[in-house]
Amino acid sequence: MFEIRIHGRGGQGAVTAAELLSVAAFHEDRYAQAFPTFGSERTGAPVVSFCRIADQPIRIHEPIAEPDALVVQDPTLLHQVKVFDGVGPAAFVLVNTSRGFGELGIGEFLEGFDPRRLATVPATELAREHLGRPLPNAPLLGAFAALTGLVSLESVVRAITDRFPGQVGAANARAAEAGHAHVVHAQEPSRA
Amino acid sequence: MPSQLEGSLAVARTVARCRPQVVAAYPISPQTHIVEALSDMVRTGELAPCEYLMVESEFGAMSACIGASAAGARTYTATASQGLLFMAEAVFNASGLGLPIVMTVANRAIGAPINIWNDHSDAMALRDSGWFQLFAESNQDAVDLHVQAYRLAEELSLPVMVCMDGYVLTHAVERLELPTREQVDAFLPPFTPRQVLDPHDPVTIGAMVGPEAFTEVKYLMHAVQMRALDAVPRIAAEFEAAFGRRSGGLVRPYRTEDAETVVVALGSVLGTVETVVDEMRAEGVRIGALGITCFRPWPLQEVRDVLAGAQRVVIVEKAFAAGAGGIVGQNTRDALRGTPTVVYDVVAGLGGRPVTRRSLHRLFDEVLAERLDPAGLHFLDLNTGLVERELARMRNPRPGPHAESMLRDLGSVGAESH
Amino acid sequence: MAFQEVKLYQVGTYVAGNRLLDPERRTVQARTDRSNAITSGHRACQGCGEALGARFVLDAAMRATGGNMVAVNATGCLEVFSTPYPESSWQVPWLHSLFGNAPAVASGVAAALRAAGRADTRVVAQGGDGGTVDIGMGCLSGMFERGDDVLYVCYDNEGYMNTGVQRSGATPPAARTANTKPVGAEPGNPFGQGKSVPLIAMAHEIPYVATATVAELHDLEHKVEKAMTFHGPRYLHVFVPCPLGWGAASADTIRLARLAKESGLFPVFEAEHGEVTSVSRIRRQVPVEEYLAPQRRFAHLFTDPPRTDVVARIQARADRNITRFGLLQQGA
Numbered sequence: 001m002f003e004i005r006i007h008g009r010g011g012q013g014a015v016t017a018a019e020l021l022s023v024a025a026f027h028e029d030r031y032a033q034a035f036p037t038f039g040s041e042r043t044g045a046p047v048v049s050f051c052r053i054a055d056q057p058i059r060i061h062e063p064i065a066e067p068d069a070l071v072v073q074d075p076t077l078l079h080q081v082k083v084f085d086g087v088g089p090a091a092f093v094l095v096n097t098s099r100g101f102g103e104l105g106i107g108e109f110l111e112g113f114d115p116r117r118l119a120t121v122p123a124t125e126l127a128r129e130h131l132g133r134p135l136p137n138a139p140l141l142g143a144f145a146a147l148t149g150l151v152s153l154e155s156v157v158r159a160i161t162d163r164f165p166g167q168v169g170a171a172n173a174r175a176a177e178a179g180h181a182h183v184v185h186a187q188e189p190s191r192a
Numbered sequence: 193m194p195s196q197l198e199g200s201l202a203v204a205r206t207v208a209r210c211r212p213q214v215v216a217a218y219p220i221s222p223q224t225h226i227v228e229a230l231s232d233m234v235r236t237g238e239l240a241p242c243e244y245l246m247v248e249s250e251f252g253a254m255s256a257c258i259g260a261s262a263a264g265a266r267t268y269t270a271t272a273s274q275g276l277l278f279m280a281e282a283v284f285n286a287s288g289l290g291l292p293i294v295m296t297v298a299n300r301a302i303g304a305p306i307n308i309w310n311d312h313s314d315a316m317a318l319r320d321s322g323w324f325q326l327f328a329e330s331n332q333d334a335v336d337l338h339v340q341a342y343r344l345a346e347e348l349s350l351p352v353m354v355c356m357d358g359y360v361l362t363h364a365v366e367r368l369e370l371p372t373r374e375q376v377d378a379f380l381p382p383f384t385p386r387q388v389l390d391p392h393d394p395v396t397i398g399a400m401v402g403p404e405a406f407t408e409v410k411y412l413m414h415a416v417q418m419r420a421l422d423a424v425p426r427i428a429a430e431f432e433a434a435f436g437r438r439s440g441g442l443v444r445p446y447r448t449e450d451a452e453t454v455v456v457a458l459g460s461v462l463g464t465v466e467t468v469v470d471e472m473r474a475e476g477v478r479i480g481a482l483g484i485t486c487f488r489p490w491p492l493q494e495v496r497d498v499l500a501g502a503q504r505v506v507i508v509e510k511a512f513a514a515g516a517g518g519i520v521g522q523n524t525r526d527a528l529r530g531t532p533t534v535v536y537d538v539v540a541g542l543g544g545r546p547v548t549r550r551s552l553h554r555l556f557d558e559v560l561a562e563r564l565d566p567a568g569l570h571f572l573d574l575n576t577g578l579v580e581r582e583l584a585r586m587r588n589p590r591p592g593p594h595a596e597s598m599l600r601d602l603g604s605v606g607a608e609s610h
Numbered sequence: 611m612a613f614q615e616v617k618l619y620q621v622g623t624y625v626a627g628n629r630l631l632d633p634e635r636r637t638v639q640a641r642t643d644r645s646n647a648i649t650s651g652h653r654a655c656q657g658c659g660e661a662l663g664a665r666f667v668l669d670a671a672m673r674a675t676g677g678n679m680v681a682v683n684a685t686g687c688l689e690v691f692s693t694p695y696p697e698s699s700w701q702v703p704w705l706h707s708l709f710g711n712a713p714a715v716a717s718g719v720a721a722a723l724r725a726a727g728r729a730d731t732r733v734v735a736q737g738g739d740g741g742t743v744d745i746g747m748g749c750l751s752g753m754f755e756r757g758d759d760v761l762y763v764c765y766d767n768e769g770y771m772n773t774g775v776q777r778s779g780a781t782p783p784a785a786r787t788a789n790t791k792p793v794g795a796e797p798g799n800p801f802g803q804g805k806s807v808p809l810i811a812m813a814h815e816i817p818y819v820a821t822a823t824v825a826e827l828h829d830l831e832h833k834v835e836k837a838m839t840f841h842g843p844r845y846l847h848v849f850v851p852c853p854l855g856w857g858a859a860s861a862d863t864i865r866l867a868r869l870a871k872e873s874g875l876f877p878v879f880e881a882e883h884g885e886v887t888s889v890s891r892i893r894r895q896v897p898v899e900e901y902l903a904p905q906r907r908f909a910h911l912f913t914d915p916p917r918t919d920v921v922a923r924i925q926a927r928a929d930r931n932i933t934r935f936g937l938l939q940q941g942a
Contacts, residue, residue, distance in 0.1 A: 018365075034364065058366070245717055255718065282711060285707050390703055391679060
């Protein structure tokens with residue numbers, strides 16, 4: 001079982017992101033579960049969502065305490081919420097930012113991690129470019145697919161366009177592709 | 193054909209396929225997605241003919257269902273927590289009038305203090321209301337139980353509560369098999385009530401019944417509840433034959449055949465319990481689990497049959513009777529009367545506190561090492577320091593709620609955020 | 611022989627009108643084919659205004675709907691005295707659920723009928739003032755607001771009579787009830803409390819609101835029949851004296867209802883979509899004392915020395931109604 005934890009703020013699509021990931025995995029014939037933690041609906045409040053992907057039916061429903069992958073949709077959460085709780089050095093870490101880990105103040109923490117499992121992506125900027133709105137989850141999903149290989153970009157795009165038909169879906173799909181390309185490009189030197 | 197769907201949406205689509213003619217609902221977290229989806233389906237005509245009443249309260253919701261059901265319509269509502277309590281008078285009225293209403297309870301804690309997260313205190317508060325109570329272990333279960341619920345309700349002429357853990361199940365997106373319209377139509381015959389409000393054949397429904405007949409009416413309610421002990425398994429078997437999967441039934445044993453220790457639980461926590469059972473079995477511990485699917489009526493004989501051979505039983509439940517002890521625990525002890533089985537009552541998951549594999553491992557290890565006292569009620573993951581300080585403060589008592597009083601101790605307002 | 615035009619009023623209990631009227635203009639009650647929706651054998655008190663009101667209203671509703679209707683009843687005197695299990699005096703389909711939910715239950719019945727394609731079957735909900743004004747207010751407002759097709763009838767005897775005459779939101783000022791006794795500084799029910807549900811109903815702008823009393827049979831039946839020509843939420847508020855609760859003679863029920871109107875204390879009017887459309891004017895205004903004196907619930911106002919100050923405040927309320935609704939005939 002692979003467990004992903006997504007940190008965001010209400011209104012950024014963290015919950016939808018987890019859901020779309022689960023749908024992408026479903027399209028690859030795998031079992032997947034997505035769910036959020038809840039407070040009362042409030043834009044801007046910290047939100048955590050979870051996604052589990054496995055090849056067997058998933059029976060547990062507890063929050064993910066030790067994620068195999070961590071996605072941070074909003075870097076302002078880094079020093080406000082304990083996003084790294086339970087995150088071990090083998091984990092994938094993906095942060096929405098146009099800065100580096102060092103600039104974000106988490107460089108030291110990530111030192112023991114496998115650099116091929118770490119990535120940043122300027123998802124908000126990519127979203128603005130492709131969607132005209134600062135909704136980072138589609139680029140992050142594409143980036144996630146590139147970083148982890150857990151789901152294919154194709155499945156991510158399919159999940160997105162199924163959920164958001166027409167122009168909105170197409171734009172989100174392009175944003176996801178851009179996120180994917182960003183990570184692939186950033187990882188190239190280390191894969192050479 | 194499987195789908196990847198949110199539990200609430202799956203339940204709404206399934207209920208729609210049961211062809212309710214009147215839906216009356218008032219929104220309350222965490223049930224909102226169910227009733228919103230049904231409202232959409234009525235508006236688009238996907239669910240027709242159906243009248244959707246946007247009532248002014250849960251009391252109004254159940255009352256409208258009572259009127260609709262008495263007038264011959266298949267009806268549906270959903271609620272949780274405070275909403276279930278707000279309609280409590282009408283809940284008893286519905287079962288007393290023998291109306292086959294089906295209601296989803298998206299289990300949520302009851303305040304004060306206000307808490308929107310999952311536990312079973314709402315359903316347990318109305319366990320004696322004369323309604324059938326079914327608890328879903330998974331979203332697939334929840335979907336299937338609603339279909340079976342209409343069969344059960346209309347056969348025995350008593351309403352059914354289908355309980356599913358709020359947020360944990362309602363808001364989880366999972367892989368599910370939705371029953372098709374054709375399958376449900378074949379499984380659920382049209383609703384043909386024995387007495388109905390009809391100008392061509394007027395009847396009086398809801399008369400005052402005095403001491404000379406009230407006992408008999410109530411006895412009959414109990415007798416009908418007990419009949420469900422046969423009806424529930426039969427309907428489950430028919431469901432399996434028609435839909436090709438097992439769900440419903442009275443109880444669900446898991447690796448209990450040679451178990452020395454059996455864990456009893458209701459609802460989604462069973463998934464976690466079964467995972468821990470598997471892990472401990474791999475270490476050679478003879479442990480199993482018993483899921484209770486039908487809580488009312490209480491399947492006493494079935495529970496006894498599974499548990500009587502065990503040395504110890506650990507009940508992990510998401511509600512309790514303040515001042516008395518466990519609720520499922522009490523019912524389980526009833527079933528184990530006269531046996532030497534040791535019973536442990538453990539309350540877990542109150543107000544949405546996650547019940548984790550780690551905590552359960554620790555709990556079961558304690559039980560097996562006989563470090564847990566079978567007498568008394570245990571609270572899993574209790575912050576004993578916090579409560580002891582509050583209890584000490586109470587030695588110089590000034591009345592007031594504990595939640596606010598404890599905050600003085602925490603120093604800073606605002607708990608840690610996850 | 612010169613023609614003499616005779617005006618027939620309903621005066622006192624000696625009604626000449628029906629015998630001399632065209633059959634078509636007779637009341638439903640005067641017809642042999644009246645439905646007796648609530649038939650004899652119920653256990654109401656002698657002189658019960660509510661039993662009278664229910665019979666008048668439902669027989670008129672049965673005639674207006676061709677017998678195609680369902681009744682929903684709140685808990686209260688009417689429900690209790692009409693259904694002493696295993697007997698029932700109802701000859702219409704009748705449902706009783708709870709005290710505070712009759713409007714919601716009726717909404718559910720109407721929805722079921724609509725879903726079944728049987729919206730031609732009409733729904734009448736009824737309750738006392740307690741079940742309507744207080745505990746049923748939330749459900750009533752919801753039914754109004756949603757536009758549900760229900761006629762709600764409130765039989766107002768100004769108190770929780772079935773439980774022993776306690777005060778309700780419809781109890782008038784100065785009235786004695788079991789929990790507003792004439793002791794202490796203010797005798798009886800306080801001034802400044804209470805609510806007018808007809809006005810609240812009008813604020814919801816529902817198709818039809820009307821008030822009536824059991825003293826004017828033609829008027830009451832006409833309003834029921836008129837209400838049935840509308841669809842959507844309709845509200846009828848019927849003044850029904852309670853001999854036991856009010857400490858009045860059982861033979862005085864109709865007379866007291868007439869006096870309540872003629873004093874101005876109970877305005878009789880109709881409204882549509884929030885606007886008053888007609889008013890039943892006072893024929894011969896009486897001072898409020900004439901209405902209050904025969905009721906022991908106001909006896910403490912007529913002790914030695916009499917509480918003329920309180921009576922004056924009650925008169926002021928009557929005067930306000932008269933002005934507000936235009937209850938006096940022009941030039942009377």
